[in-house]
Amino acid sequence: MVLNLIFLGPPGAGKGTVAQAVSKKYSLVQISTGDLIREEVSSGSELGKELGEIINRGELISDEQMAQMLELKLKELSSQENFNGVILDGFPRTVPQADELANIFGRIEQELKAVINIESSEENIVKRLSSRWTCSKCKKIYNTLSVPPKVEGKCDVDGADLFQRDDDKPETIKARLAQYNEKTAPLINYYKEKGLLKAYDGNVPPQESIEAAEKLIEGLE
Numbered sequence: 104m105v106l107n108l109i110f111l112g113p114p115g116a117g118k119g120t121v122a123q124a125v126s127k128k129y130s131l132v133q134i135s136t137g138d139l140i141r142e143e144v145s146s147g148s149e150l151g152k153e154l155g156e157i158i159n160r161g162e163l164i165s166d167e168q169m170a171q172m173l174e175l176k177l178k179e180l181s182s183q184e185n186f187n188g189v190i191l192d193g194f195p196r197t198v199p200q201a202d203e204l205a206n207i208f209g210r211i212e213q214e215l216k217a218v219i220n221i222e223s224s225e226e227n228i229v230k231r232l233s234s235r236w237t238c239s240k241c242k243k244i245y246n247t248l249s250v251p252p253k254v255e256g257k258c259d260v261d262g263a264d265l266f267q268r269d270d271d272k273p274e275t276i277k278a279r280l281a282q283y284n285e286k287t288a289p290l291i292n293y294y295k296e297k298g299l300l301k302a303y304d305g306n307v308p309p310q311e312s313i314e315a316a317e318k319l320i321e322g323l324e
């Protein structure tokens with residue numbers, strides 16, 4: 104069975120952490136549109152400079168640009184022989200993106216299996232985002248409060264330096280939450296109406312959140 108999943112939830116709900124663990128367990132490919140953008144930004148290209156300014160204001164990049172980047176990636180992955188499915192983390196973030204995703208899946212002959220909403224309180228989000236650190240090499244996510252690395256500032260897996268995202272600053276966090284409430288939260292009802300929505304309480308430690316997601320996935324037929 105090909106398992107194409109979406110993780111939905113406000114910034115800091117744990118989408119990246121849970122998607123990393125779940126994709127490993129079920130041999131799925133995790134696509135983080137935030138990572139795709141950050142890779143473009145660190146390449147130093149003209150497009151990257153443009154995107155960097157937008158994400159550091161806490162705003163979203165345009166639906167067209169985002170959909171184009173994603174379709175290229177999905178096309179490439181789904182044509183591989185051992186393709187088991189993808190986990191989309193950070194896409195769709197708007198209703199037009201969700202409509203476009205349905206078109207993209209149609210074009211590459213894939214089906215969306217479920218949308219998992221990680222519910223999270225605003226208090227938790229701010230706390231998590233301001234203590235989040237990411238490995239510059241393998242993208243593993245740490246949290247200095249709940250999941251600190253063994254050596255400060257270094258990844259447990261490969262020893263590479265950890266970095267704190269520029270957009271995890273308090274002013275940007277507020278703007279990102281406002282964008283989420285206005286543009287992304289409507290997707291909860293959108294997918295509920297399509298009968299694809301599953302949800303769980305994500306206000307729990309990372310390991311419990313991962314287990315809750317796995318339980319939902321195992322219940323999918």
Ligand code: AMP
Binds near residue numbers: 157
């Ligand atoms: P994330 O890593 O998912 O928190 O994304 C970081 C930033 O990248 C967001 O705050 C947006 O500025 C941008 N971004 C990521 N995914 C999307 C998307 N699907 N549509 C528009 N902008 C996005």
